[in-house]
Amino acid sequence: EVQLVESGGGLVQPGGSLRLSCAASGFTVSSNYMSWVRQAPGKGLEWVSVIYSGGSTYYADSVKGRFTISRDNSKNTLYLQMNSLRAEDTAVYYCARAADGYNYLDYWGQGTLVTVSS
Amino acid sequence: SYVLTQPPSVSVAPGQTARITCGGNNIGSKSVHWYQQKPGQAPVLVVYDDSDRPSGIPERFSGSNSGNTATLTISRVEAGDEADYYCQVWDSSSDHRGVFGGGTKLTVL
Numbered sequence: 001e002v003q004l005v006e007s008g009g010g011l012v013q014p015g016g017s018l019r020l021s022c023a024a025s026g027f028t029v030s031s032n033y034m035s036w037v038r039q040a041p042g043k044g045l046e047w048v049s050v051i052y053s054g055g056s057t058y059y060a061d062s063v064k065g066r067f068t069i070s071r072d073n074s075k076n077t078l079y080l081q082m083n084s085l086r087a088e089d090t091a092v093y094y095c096a097r098a099a100d101g102y103n104y105l106d107y108w109g110q111g112t113l114v115t116v117s118s
Numbered sequence: 119s120y121v122l123t124q125p126p127s128v129s130v131a132p133g134q135t136a137r138i139t140c141g142g143n144n145i146g147s148k149s150v151h152w153y154q155q156k157p158g159q160a161p162v163l164v165v166y167d168d169s170d171r172p173s174g175i176p177e178r179f180s181g182s183n184s185g186n187t188a189t190l191t192i193s194r195v196e197a198g199d200e201a202d203y204y205c206q207v208w209d210s211s212s213d214h215r216g217v218f219g220g221g222t223k224l225t226v227l
Contacts, residue, residue, distance in 0.1 A: 104151035104167070
């Protein structure tokens with residue numbers, strides 16, 4: 001059974017950093033496209049970042065230069081390092097899988113809440 | 119950057135057909151995917167590649183895509199279909215990025 005479990009969310013001050021984790025089971029992270037998608041309170045979905053099976057990474061303009069997506073193949077885990085956090089980064093962050101070569105997100109985690117506030 | 123436009127809300131009576139549109143420049147040339155999200159839950163894929171359904175999704179959910187508009191159609195709407203629906207495409211024209219529509223709240227009257 002495919003499962004994605006996010007962790008690492010919490011309250012952080014503006015300008016601070018946080019690292020989110022997404023532990024996967026039932027499939028191999030490095031063989032798929034893995035994305036982070038966020039949802040601000042009461043708002044819609046916003047795509048944040050993707051890492052392809054080959055290792056290429058891409059980001060939304062809103063986070064480029066501040067966020068870094070990565071994976072640990074030995075732990076079958078996806079990460080999102082978030083630096084220079086702003087109030088507008090406050091959101092539930094979901095990790096999601098797209099099968100290799102496809103661009104629809106067929107499995108999602110339950111999400112982790114990040115709150116940026118002083 | 120590529121923009122997807124959805125109506126904020128659609129209302130339909132039980133048993134009727136709901137149609138949720140997703141507009142984008144020449145969207146017919148792209149693969150469109152649809153997600154259902156109920157309050158407090160993660161999104162669920164309900165239609166992919168314009169008109170295919172993942173296993174476990176009822177046949178009542180269908181999709182089409184042509185020209186500048188993609189459409190999610192829900193036949194014989196049930197109370198349990200009340201949710202937010204989002205369309206999504208992959209924009210690889212200039213950079214590789216996912217694009218979501220703003221979402222449509224489906225209300226079952």
